Amino acid sequence: xxxxxxxxxxxxxxxxxxxxxxxxxxxxxxxxxxxxxxxxxxxxxxxxxxxxxxxxxxxxxxxxxxxxxxxxxxxxxxxxxxxxxxxxxxxxxxxxxxxxxxxxxxxxxxxxxxxxxxxxxxxxxxxxxxxxxxxxxxxxxxxxxxxxxxxxxxxxxxxxxxxxxxxxxxxxxxxxxxxxxxxxxxxxxxxxxxxxxxxxxxxxxxxxxxxxxxxxxxxxxxxxxxxxxxxxxxxxxxxxxxxxxxxxxxxxxxxxxxxxxxxxxxxxxxxxxxxxxxxxxxxxxxxxxxxxxxxxxxxxxxxxxxxxxxxxxxxxxxxxxxxxxxxxxxxxxxxxxxxxxxxxxxxxxxxxxxxxxxxxxxxxxxxxxxxxxxxxxxxxxxxxxx
Numbered sequence: 001x002x003x004x005x006x007x008x009x010x011x012x013x014x015x016x017x018x019x020x021x022x023x024x025x026x027x028x029x030x031x032x033x034x035x036x037x038x039x040x041x042x043x044x045x046x047x048x049x050x051x052x053x054x055x056x057x058x059x060x061x062x063x064x065x066x067x068x069x070x071x072x073x074x075x076x077x078x079x080x081x082x083x084x085x086x087x088x089x090x091x092x093x094x095x096x097x098x099x100x101x102x103x104x105x106x107x108x109x110x111x112x113x114x115x116x117x118x119x120x121x122x123x124x125x126x127x128x129x130x131x132x133x134x135x136x137x138x139x140x141x142x143x144x145x146x147x148x149x150x151x152x153x154x155x156x157x158x159x160x161x162x163x164x165x166x167x168x169x170x171x172x173x174x175x176x177x178x179x180x181x182x183x184x185x186x187x188x189x190x191x192x193x194x195x196x197x198x199x200x201x202x203x204x205x206x207x208x209x210x211x212x213x214x215x216x217x218x219x220x221x222x223x224x225x226x227x228x229x230x231x232x233x234x235x236x237x238x239x240x241x242x243x244x245x246x247x248x249x250x251x252x253x254x255x256x257x258x259x260x261x262x263x264x265x266x267x268x269x270x271x272x273x274x275x276x277x278x279x280x281x282x283x284x285x286x287x288x289x290x291x292x293x294x295x296x297x298x299x300x301x302x303x304x305x306x307x308x309x310x311x312x313x314x315x316x317x318x319x320x321x322x323x324x325x326x327x328x329x330x331x332x333x334x335x336x337x338x339x340x341x342x343x344x345x346x347x348x349x350x351x352x353x354x355x356x357x358x359x360x361x362x363x364x365x366x367x368x369x370x371x372x373x374x375x376x377x378x379x380x381x382x383x384x385x386x
Contacts, residue, residue, distance in 0.1 A: 017341065020341040020342050020343050020344070021340055021341055021342075023342040023343070024058070024060070024340050024341055024342040025340075027060045027342065028060065029060045029061075029062045029065065029066070030059070030060055030061050030062065030380055031061075031062055031063070031064060031065060032061045032062070032107050032108070032376070032379075032380050033063065033105055033106050033107045033108070034052075034056065034061070034069070034106070034107065034108045034109075034110060035076065035102065035106040035108070035109045035110070035145075036049055036052065036074060036075040036076065036109075036110050036112060037075065037076045037077055037090070037091070037109070037110070037111045037112065037114065037142065038075045038076075038077045038078070038112045038113050039077040039078050039090065039113060039114050039115065039116045039117070039135060039136045039137075040077075040078065040113040040114075040115045040116055040117065040136065040161075041075075041077060041078045041079065041080055041117075042080060042117070042121070042122075043080055044071075044072045044080065045071070045072075046071045046072060046075070047331055047332075047333060048112055048113040048328075048330060048331050049071070049075055049110075049112040049113070049330055050071050050330075050332075050334070050336060051329075051330045051331070051332045051334060051364060051368060051369075051372075052110055052112060052330050052372065053069050053070075053071045053074070053336070053339075054334055054336055054338075054339040054369075055339075055368075055369055055372045055373055055376065056069050056376070057069060057336075057339040057340070058339040058340075058342075058344070058369075059373055059376060059377070061376060061380070071336065075112075076089060076090050076091055077089065077090050077135075078090070078116070078117050078135050078136075084122065084123055086117075086122070088135055090135070090139070090141070090142075091139065091141040091142050091145055092139050092141050094141055094145075096144065099141060099144050099145050099148060100148060102145065103145060103148035103149050103152055103154070104152075106149065106154065107154060107155075107379065107380075108154060108155045108156075108157070108376075108379055109145065109146065109149045109154065109155070109156045109157065110157040110158075110330075111138075111142070111146075111156075111157070111158040111159070111162050112159060112330045113159070113160075113161060113162070113328070113330070113331070114136060114137055114138050114142070114161060114162040114167060115136055115137075115161040115164075115166070116133060116134070116135050116136010116137060116166060117133075117134045117135050117136060118131070118132065118133055118134060118136075119131060119132050119133070119134050120132075122134055133166050136166050137165075137166035137167040137168060137171075138162055138163075138167040138168075138171045138172070138175065139171070140171065142171075143171055143174055143175065146175070146178070147178065150178065150320045150322070153318070153319070153320055153321070154321070155321040155322070155323070155375070155379045156179075156320075156321070156322050156323075157322075157323045157325075157375065158179075158322075158323070158324050158325070159324065159325035159326070159327065159328065159329050159330060160187070160271060160272060160273045160325070160326055160327050160328050160329075161187075161271070161273070161328070162175070163175060163176070163183040163273070163275075164183060164185075164187055164230065164273060165230055179281075179282070179315070179322050179324065180277070180278035180280075180281035180282055180315075181275050181276070181277050181278070181282065181310075181313060181324050182275060182276045183273060183274075183275055184273075184274045184275060184276060185229050185230040185231065185274075186227055186228070186229050186230075186273065186274040186305060187227070187228050187230075187271060187272065187273045187274070188225055188226060188227040188228065188248070188271070188272055188273075188274070189225070189226055189270060189271045189272070190223070190224070190225055190246065190247055190248070190269040190270070190357065190358065191223060191224065191225075191226060192223045192357060192358050193221075193222075193223055194220035194221065194222060194223065194224050194226075194236065194238060195220065195221045195222075196218055196220075206226060206228065206234055209228075209232045209233075209234045210234040210236065213233065213234065220236055220238050222238050222239045222240060222241070223238075223239045223246055223357065224236060224237050224238040224239045224241075224242070224243060224246060225237040225243065225246070225248065225290070227303075227305060229303070233303065235299055235300075235303055235305065236299075237290070237292065237296050237299065241293070241295055241296075242292060242293055242295045242296030242299060243290070243291060243292055243293065243296055244291040244292065244293055245291035246357065247267040247268065247269055247357055248267070248268050248269075248272060248288050248289065248290055249265055249266065249267045249268070249288075249289050249291070250262075250265070250266050250267075250268055250286050250287065250288055250289070250311045250312075250367065251264065251265055251286065251287055251289055252264055252265075252266075252285060252286040252312075253283075253284060253285055253286065253287075255283055255284075255285055256284075256285035256286045256312060259285070259316075259374065260285055260312070260370070260371045260374050260375070261370035261371065261373070261374050262285065262286055262312070262367060262370065262371055263366050263367060263370075266362070266363060266366050266367045267357075267362075267363070268288070268311075268327055268363055268367075269357055269358045269359070269360060269363075270327065270328050270331065270360055270363075271327065271328040271331075272288060272311070272326055272327040272328070273326050273327070274288075274305065274306065274309045274326070275309065275310055275313075275324070275326045276309075276310070277310045277313045281315060282313040282314060282315045282322070282324075283313065283314055283315065283316070284310055284312075284313050285311075285312040285313060285314060286310075286311040286312040287308050287309065287310055287311055288308065288309050288310070288311045288326070288327075289307065289308050290307050290308075292307060309326070310326055311325070311326050311327060312324070312325050312326070312371070313326075316378075321379070323375060329363075329367075329368050330368070331360075332360045332361070332363065332364040332368065333360065333361075334351070334361065334364050335351070338351065345365065348365040348366075351365065352364075352365065
């Protein structure tokens with residue numbers, strides 16, 4: 001009897017992934033042309049846009065009848081090569097006529113990250129390069145393409161960082177006017193340790209700015225949130241001192257839950273920004289929440305920082321479709337291989353650690369994946385209906 005049970009368990013372990021893969025493999029393909037912009041690609045893994053490619057592949061969206069999207073090829077932006085070599089294949093090389101043709105061919109635009117690459121980061125391993133932007137920020141060509149896609153009633157998805165530095169102020173204002181969202185200048189992120197003697201990932205510019213504003217002091221040892229304004233002002237919210245819950249959490253509205261399959265509540269441990277939304281133009285699908293103590297509340301109030309602010313907003317209508325995500329939502333260290341297996345949600349808890357606050361796996365499976373799947377399926381149904 002025991003041997004039978006062991007055999008059945010072994011059979012299940014072997015057959016389950018085979019059935020899961022076979023189901024994915026024979027799932028009907030859906031041809032859909034997504035134009036992806038990513039200017040922050042430090043390696044061929046393309047982590048800033050790989051989550052979106054994961055969703056495309058998992059749901060069998062393909063470029064042509066048989067060709068799947070490839071992470072290291074199918075995007076516009078910065079292409080890393082060997083050592084310090086790179087190629088620039090953004091929309092900046094396109095004429096107005098070429099952009100018009102591209103907007104005819106593309107079914108959807110997803111602007112995953114426009115932050116870009118800085119010289120001190122790209123050349124750091126090889127030389128003491130001068131600081132400065134190598135490539136990044138929204139360009140005039142990007143904005144022209146965005147305008148064309150909106151004019152042709154094609155979905156546009158954008159997220160942090162496309163409005164913050166290094167995007168020029170004039171282009172930011174044009175984007176804000178076009179889609180009725182505005183950037184307040186504040187960005188933030190969770191750090192698992194604010195102890196400068198232990199956490200080497202704390203940016204030096206952040207430490208320098210804070211110390212210059214606070215008589216050279218930096219007396220933080222716990223984990224917490226760092227809020228940074230584009231003018232250089234730094235605000236620290238330390239766990240158990242300024243925060244009742246250390247991680248920002250996202251709460252979805254009823255429309256967010258119904259139309260985008262968002263969970264009612266999900267924590268988010270990575271970069272986010274504080275935006276304002278014109279409620280007359282856009283639906284508010286979800287909000288960020290900062291669970292502050294009385295001390296944290298005073299710090300926020302001193303800088304006019306809200307405790308609740310938009311996380312996902314959008315507009316879906318006959319005139320245009322638009323989504324803005326106020327976080328680095330497509331940047332998740334998710335194994336791409338898992339996208340080849342249908343039913344992966346049944347065992348998704350094996351792919352992230354709920355006890356590790358900085359783990360973004362839970363956010364990907366519970367929030368990002370269902371949201372992007374809904375957006376893509378809705379967009380595809382609109383294209384296939386014509």
